[in-house]
Amino acid sequence: MRDAGGLAIPGVGGLWRLLRPIRGRLIIACVIGTIGAAASIVPFIAVAQLAQVLLASGAGATAAVWQWGWIAVGALLLRLLCVFVAGGITHFADTRFQLIVRRRMAARLGKVPLGWFTARTSGTVKKSVSDDVLHMHHLVAHTALEIVDGVVVPVVTLAYLFSINGAMSLFVMLPLLVGIGLYGAQLAKVRPRMADYSTAMGEISGTAVEFVQGIGVVKTFGQTGRAYRRFLDATARFMDLMSGVMRSTLRSAALAEVVLAPLTSLVVITAAGAVLSGAGWIPPVDVIPFVLLGLGVTAPLMALFFSATATTQAAEASERVLALLATDTLPESDAPRVPADATIALERVRFSYDGQYAALDGIDLRLEPGTTTALVGRSGSGKTTIAKLIPRFWDPDSGRITLGGVDLRDIASSELHRHVTFVFQDVQLLSTSVTENIRLAKPTATSAEVEAAARAAQIHDRILELPRGYDSVVGDDALFSGGEAQRISIARAFLADPPILVLDEATAFADPESEALIQDALSALAIGRTLLVIAHRLSTIQGADQIAVVDRGCIAERGTHDELLARAGTYATLWANHERSRSWHPEIRPSAESARKVNR
Ligand SMILES: Nc1ncnc2c1ncn2[C@@H]1O[C@H](COP(=O)(O)OP(=O)(O)OP(=O)(O)O)[C@@H](O)[C@H]1O
Numbered sequence: 001m002r003d004a005g006g007l008a009i010p011g012v013g014g015l016w017r018l019l020r021p022i023r024g025r026l027i028i029a030c031v032i033g034t035i036g037a038a039a040s041i042v043p044f045i046a047v048a049q050l051a052q053v054l055l056a057s058g059a060g061a062t063a064a065v066w067q068w069g070w071i072a073v074g075a076l077l078l079r080l081l082c083v084f085v086a087g088g089i090t091h092f093a094d095t096r097f098q099l100i101v102r103r104r105m106a107a108r109l110g111k112v113p114l115g116w117f118t119a120r121t122s123g124t125v126k127k128s129v130s131d132d133v134l135h136m137h138h139l140v141a142h143t144a145l146e147i148v149d150g151v152v153v154p155v156v157t158l159a160y161l162f163s164i165n166g167a168m169s170l171f172v173m174l175p176l177l178v179g180i181g182l183y184g185a186q187l188a189k190v191r192p193r194m195a196d197y198s199t200a201m202g203e204i205s206g207t208a209v210e211f212v213q214g215i216g217v218v219k220t221f222g223q224t225g226r227a228y229r230r231f232l233d234a235t236a237r238f239m240d241l242m243s244g245v246m247r248s249t250l251r252s253a254a255l256a257e258v259v260l261a262p263l264t265s266l267v268v269i270t271a272a273g274a275v276l277s278g279a280g281w282i283p284p285v286d287v288i289p290f291v292l293l294g295l296g297v298t299a300p301l302m303a304l305f306f307s308a309t310a311t312t313q314a315a316e317a318s319e320r321v322l323a324l325l326a327t328d329t330l331p332e333s334d335a336p337r338v339p340a341d342a343t344i345a346l347e348r349v350r351f352s353y354d355g356q357y358a359a360l361d362g363i364d365l366r367l368e369p370g371t372t373t374a375l376v377g378r379s380g381s382g383k384t385t386i387a388k389l390i391p392r393f394w395d396p397d398s399g400r401i402t403l404g405g406v407d408l409r410d411i412a413s414s415e416l417h418r419h420v421t422f423v424f425q426d427v428q429l430l431s432t433s434v435t436e437n438i439r440l441a442k443p444t445a446t447s448a449e450v451e452a453a454a455r456a457a458q459i460h461d462r463i464l465e466l467p468r469g470y471d472s473v474v475g476d477d478a479l480f481s482g483g484e485a486q487r488i489s490i491a492r493a494f495l496a497d498p499p500i501l502v503l504d505e506a507t508a509f510a511d512p513e514s515e516a517l518i519q520d521a522l523s524a525l526a527i528g529r530t531l532l533v534i535a536h537r538l539s540t541i542q543g544a545d546q547i548a549v550v551d552r553g554c555i556a557e558r559g560t561h562d563e564l565l566a567r568a569g570t571y572a573t574l575w576a577n578h579e580r581s582r583s584w585h586p587e588i589r590p591s592a593e594s595a596r597k598v599n600r
Contacts, residue, residue, distance in 0.1 A: 014322040014326075015139075015315075015318050015322065018101065018318070018321070018322060018325070019097070019140070021096070021097065021100050022093040022094075022096060022097045022100075022140070025089050025090075025092075025093040026089075026090065026093060026140070026144055028089060029085075029086040029087075029089040029090045029093070029144065029145065030086075030144055030145070030148050032082050032085050032086040032089070033082065033083075033086040033144075033145045033148040033149065033152075034148055034152050035078070035082050036078070036079050036081075036082025036083050036086060037082075037148055037149045037152035037153050037156070037300075038152055038156050039075045039076075039078040039079040039082060040075075040079045040149075040153065040296075041153060041156050041157050041160070041293065041296070042071065042072065042075030042079075043072040043073075043075050043076050043079075044289075044292045044293045044296060045160060045289065045293070046068040046069070046071045046072035046075065047068075047072060047292055048288050048289035048292050048293065049068050050064075050065060050068045050069070050072075051285075051288045051292075052285050052286075052288060052289075053065065053068065055285050055288075056285070086145055087141075087145065090140060090141045090142070090144065090145060091141050093140060093141075094136075094137055094140040094141040097136075097140050098133050098134070098136075098137075101133050101136075101321060101325075102129060102133055104325060105128070105129050105133075105321070105324055105325060106129070108324065108325055108327060108329065109125070109129075109324075111329035111330060111332075112327050112328070112329055112330065113328075113329075113330045113392065113393060113394050113395070114388075114391065114392070114393040115388065115393035115394040116327065125324075128320050128321060128324045129324075131317070132317035132318070132320045132321050133317075133321060135313055135314050135317035136314050136317050136318050136321065137314070138307070138310040138311060138313070138314040139311060139314035139315060139318060142307065142310075143307070143311050143314070146300070146303060146304050146307060147304065149300040149303065149304075150300045150301050150303070150304040153296065153297065153299070153300045154176065154297050154300070154301065157172075157293050157294075157296065157297050158172065158173065158297070160289070160293065161289065161290060161293060161294070164286055164289055164290075165276075165281075165282045165286060165290075167276060167281055167282070168269075168272060168273065168276060168282055168286075168287070168290050169290075171268055171269060171272035171290075172265070172269060172290060172293075172294040172297060173297075174268060175259050175260060175264050175265050175268055175298060176260070176297055176298055176301070178259045179256050179259045179260035179298060179301070180301070182252050182253075182255055182256035182259060183252075183253075183256045185252050186249045186252040186253050186256065189245075189248050189249050189252075190245060190249060193241065193244075193245050196241055197241065197242075197245075200234070200237055200238040200241050201238065203234040203237065203238070204231070204234045204235055204238055206234075207230045207231040207233075207234045208231055211228060211230070211231050260298040260301070260302055261298075262295045262296075262298070262299070265294050265295050265297070265298060266291065266294075266295060269287075269290050269291050269294040269295075270287075270291060272290075273287035273290060273291065330392060330395070330413065331395070331409060332412065332413065333409060333410045333411070333412070335410075336410060336411055336412035336415065337406045337410045337411060338404075338406070338411070338415060339403040339404025339405065339406045339411060339415070339419060340404040340405050340406070341369055341404045341405075342369040342370075342403070342404065342419065342499035342500050342529075342530045343366070343367065343368060343369055343402075343403070343404055343405070343530070344365075344366070344367040344390060344401065344402070344403055344500060344530060344532070345365070345366045345367070345401070345402045346363045346364060346365040346366075346386070346389070346399070346400075346401050347364060347399050347400050347401070347402070348362050348363075348364060348398070348399035348400075349362070349363040349364075349386075349389065349396045349398075349399035349400070349401060350362060350363075350396060350397050350398045350399055351385060351389060351394065351396050351397050352397055358553050359382050359385045359553055360382050360385055360386060360389075360396070360553045360554075361552070361553040361554055362399070362553075362554060363382075363386060363399070363553075363554070363555055364555065365386070365548055365555060365558075367500075367530050367531075367532055367546075368530070368545070369499070369530050370528060370529065370530060371530060371531070371545040371546065372526060372531040372533065372541075372543075372544045372545050372546070373531065373532050373533070373544065373545065373546045373547075373548060374533050374534075374535040374541035374544040374546070374547045374548070375387065375532065375533070375534050375535065375548050375550055376535050376538060376541070376547060376548070376549055376550070376571065376574060377549055377550035377551055377556075377570075377574075378551070378574075381550040381551050381552060381553070382550050382552070382553045383534045383550050384504070384534060385553075386532075386550065387422070387424075387502045387504065387532060387534050388422075388502075389401055390408075390420055390422075390500070390502050390532065391416070391417070391420045391421075391422050391502060392408055392413065392416060395408070395409060403416065403419060403420070403500070404419075418496075418498065419498055419499055419500050420498055420500045420501075420502060421441070421492075421493045421496045421498040421500070421501055421502070422501070422502040422503065422504075423486070423489050423490055423493050423501070423502075423503040423504065423522075423525075424503070424504045425482075425486065425504050427482075427485040427486050427488065427489040429474045429475075429480065429485055429488060430474065431473065431474055431475045431476070432473060432474065433470065433471050433472065433473055433474075434463055434466070434469075434470050434471070434472055434473075434474065434478055434488070435447065435450050435470040435471065437474055437488055437492075438450045438453055438454060438488060438491045438492055438495060439495070440492055441453075441492035441493065441495040441496035442495045442496060442497075445495050447470070449495060450470065450491075450495065451470070452494075453491040453492070453494035453495040454470075454488075454491045456490075456491070456494045456521065456524055456525070457487045457488070457490040457491035457493075457494055457521045457525075458487055458490075458517040458518070458520055458521045459484060459487035459488055459490075459491055459517075459521075462480075462484055462487075463478075466478050483517070483518060486518055487517065487518060487521055490518070490521045490522065490525055493525055494525060498529070499529055499530060500529060500530040500531075500532075501525060501526065501529045501530070501531050501532070502532045502533075503522060503525075503531070503532070503533050503534070504533075504534045505522075505533055505534060505535050505536050505537070505540060505541075519540065535547075537578065538574060538575055538578045539578065541561075542561045543561070544560070544561070545560070546558060546559070546560065547559065547560065547561060547564055547571065549564070549569075549570050549571045549574070551570060556569070556570050557569050557570055557571050559571075
């Protein structure tokens with residue numbers, strides 16, 4: 001389907017389905033809009049009739065004058081009423097539509113695999129859920145009524161005019177047809193550039209965000225000019241693109257505006273009326289309706305053309321909304337089973353992020369209830385990927401993971417999350433109170449339970465230092481460091497009290513004190529649970545029941561610390577490196593200048 005501006009509306013079938021909850025209202029609005037559009041022509045017809053009556057009978061035809069006068073006023077009021085009611089219906093329908101679509105999106109996002117989010121920035125998701133739904137407003141609230149006006153007004157007008165005189169009507173159509181042709185040509189030039197337009201806009205916002213977010217590191221390395229240049233280059237490319245589009249369309253756009261202007265219609269119709277009435281093809285008095293109505297034929301089309309950009313943007317936004325709503329959800333079993341115990345077993349698990357390179361290539365691993373298993377290995381070896389398959393961030397491409405003897409795919413996700421909790425380093429805190437942030441793990445938890453969890457996670461004292469204690473709002477009067485945020489997530493895990501815990505050992509954020517607190521909290525959390533830990537410092541997992549060395553997506557070695565050292569393999573090498581790094585301290589030599597100062 002094409003919109004009246006000549007631009008294809010993408011995915012119109014999907015859009016039609018998306019509009020289902022408000023389709024009835026839109027159809028009613030269009031029917032009312034059609035009545036209103038037809039009524040908008042009546043005052044012109046009445047005035048034309050009036051002119052004909054007055055010219056034929058002079059001032060004597062008072063009754064007819066009043067009759068046409070009332071018809072004109074009545075039609076005008078009807079038009080206003082229809083515009084008001086139809087516009088009201090589409091706008092209320094749009095409010096409801098936005099609510100429904102946002103709810104559907106939220107419901108969908110709740111079912112997509114957790115891994116889907118790691119591949120997308122929160123900005124992209126926010127754009128679809130918030131901005132794109134908002135951009136669809138034009139499509140829902142305006143476009144349908146604009147199309148109704150753009151079709152009904154010219155069709156009814158021309159039907160009326162043809163009933164008076166066919167030859168004159170063709171002259172009325174002339175500017176309309178030429179204008180449509182010119183605009184069509186213009187839009188055909190613009191349309192292929194719309195994708196470039198979106199890319200260029202994306203580049204501008206991307207480089208702006210990059211510049212602002214990375215300002216710290218950019219300044220540290222003295223690269224402000226370089227990052228700023230990338231933003232400037234993006235804006236320059238956008239300007240080049242827009243200039244190119246404008247250059248290629250300026251002539252046809254200007255010509256179309258001249259052709260569709262009411263003055264042009266007036267000149268063409270008056271000239272044609274003079275010639276045809278001179279030749280006796282039409283009585284001079286019959287030219288009046290053409291002059292009056294001919295001027296209004298092009299107006300609704302002009303309105304449609306002017307809103308073509310908003311309509312196209314709305315159509316593109318609807319495509320993104322539809323794509324998000326079509327995102328694959330995590331398959332849920334129709335007959336879910338309940339795991340027998342807290343044993344986790346990975347059997348010949350293969351997994352690839354891109355369908356080509358195998359991040360995991362035949363992993364066999366068994367986590368017995370109540371034991372600790374540590375994953376160690378070089379960066380990029382696949383430790384995090386193994387850990388994230390257990391709470392079903394993704395499903396394996398082949399092989400299977402079982403919990404208590406049941407394939408994870410056969411366990412209801414609520415049941416799985418009751419059994420498995422994870423504490424990763426990229427902790428997400430919500431903009432709500434500290435209590436609610438912790439309570440996320442167990443909405444029914446009492447304040448005493450929340451506090452007990454916070455104490456166990458070694459974050460209680462820090463919370464009490466906040467202006468409103470547990471009622472302080474994250475991001476408002478509760479600002480947490482990375483290590484503190486991780487302890488909040490540990491408090492959540494205490495509250496959830498799952499039999500299985502997957503955790504990423506803290507490294508990046510923590511200062512020594514915070515790190516010690518995190519380690520204490522994690523040790524307490526681990527007691528009595530099946531624990532899988534991604535170890536970054538081997539000293540913390542020496543006592544693990546089982547250490548699995550991951551290498552290029554495979555388990556290269558497995559055993560206790562002592563067993564693996566005795567094997568003198570990869571683990572022994574990693575351990576030797578670890579020991580060396582522990583004894584390494586940066587040697588800080590005073591510069592000659594500072595040495596002089598000190599000695600002075
Ligand atoms: N979201 C992703 N999309 C595509 N590839 C990924 C993704 N996450 C990880 N990878 C790739 O999968 C492989 C395993 O990564 P993984 O994060 O599991 O390693 P890791 O051992 O945890 O590394 P590190 O110790 O540095 O965290 C790497 O080659 C990595 O580049």
